[in-house]
Amino acid sequence: LKEASKTLEEIGYNIYTIDELGIYGKVLNYWEAEKIILNKEIDLIITDGYLIDKDYKIRRNAVDLNIPIILNGKLGKEISLAIKEKKNTYYENKEYGVDIWSDSIL
DSSP states (O other), X not given: OHHHHHHHHHTTXXXXXXXXXXXXXXXXXXXXXXXXXXXXXXXXXXXXXSSHHHHHHHHXXXXXXXXXXXXXXXXXXXXXXXXXXXXXXXXXXHHTTOOSGGGGOO
């Protein structure tokens, strides 16, 4: 999870973590975390279920609110790297005047 949070932060994402996890990001208590999830201020949750008592309800709320959730730290790392690579490719293409996928298929 540490690698995923670092990678996503490098490309401009806000990283939030609940206390006791030791992950880089803005540390929230459980109630603050629940509030921003219920307000749909979160676009993706990555967890490995380390604090079962605390993050069960967070996972449950994410599922109920249709917020994407990754339940494996290694998969979270790989997806964060893919997001970083894709984001770089998108901006590189914009520099060359390609705004959408169909513009680059000729």
